Amino acid sequence: MKKSLLLLCFLAFFTACSDDSETQAVGDDNQLPVGNKVVLLKVDLLTNSFEGGKELAFPENSNFTISTDFNPAGDFGDITLIYEEVSEPIFSGDIIWMGLGQMTFPESINTPEEFPTIQNPVSQPDESQFALVSVDEPATSPFLSDIDYDAIWSSVNNLAVVKEYRESNPESKINLFLYTPSVGVGDPAEWDWFVILKN
Template sequence: MKTKLLFLFLMGILLGCTSENIVTDAPTQVLMLKVDYTTNTFEGGTILGFSRQTENFTITNEYVSPGDFGSVKLTYKELNQTLFEGTIHWMGLGEMTFPKKLEPASSFEYVITEDIRYPSGFEDVFNPDNRELDYEIPWYSVQGLVKVREFLADNPDQKVKMFLYTPSVGEGDPKDWYWVIYLKR
């Protein structure tokens, strides 16, 4: 038993994810990545594990418009599981409340190559202001990650799910905003 726990702990370290965020033997895994909106710098991510496999991967959102305080929640519809929760403040700064922690960018390995990998497309899962968004720019920040390439190889026809989280609105500062990117395998 101790050997098995030690193995799972070491695998979590090697994968760059904490045991809170990943189920290593889960039939379904969702890779969540965070990219800064103004600099398009990859800042970190996690892998969420789910005990049931689904053919489809639909993300629904629950949005509470910020009169003063609002929120957004993204759900993996087929499993009724939370993927993201965050608060939004008018003339203030909200925060991501789920997942509680992301692994830093330094814990993700990059491939040593200059080829660019593209998904079969991008899907906007939440855009309450109907902004014109260019998904390719933040995609360039993550497409060289080993995990991204593994997820694309395992599910090559998937559309990458994109979400621009704006925890500060009104007189909000775009420097507080970031992209959230999801891939499934």
């Protein structure tokens, strides 16, 4: 009886170890499947230059809805974008009145040089393929009413990760989020677009 119990415990432990080998650590040491990914690509609002990005892995889910948790800046505010189907953050950052907030999640992003490029850029999607992740922040309204989709897309269309994501999920929306860490007398030179794609 004791031998059978020990054998069962050993098999359970071995199975758990095998399952771990198929996952990737992301964020706070969470073990997550590597199949469901989202990439954030940072583009300067005024120059439309690519400034880096981050690829994130999440629990398996074929759907992708972004919800927001927005606290307007009285003095200090913040914004969090949430992958609704798995209840996990995609992005979060401070918003400071008459100051400058910082992105708090992801804690860092990869530099542009860390993103392999391709020779033939990915074709410009139709404007209907873009979806705006908006929040009720009046200072951003002039920039949200006249978005230069061509310029934003041109800044990331030569990235291998964009080609990979668009080929694996061509019907998915290309989400655009304007992060404004400074409001009040905010400086648009400190603001960035985030292009958000799901594979």
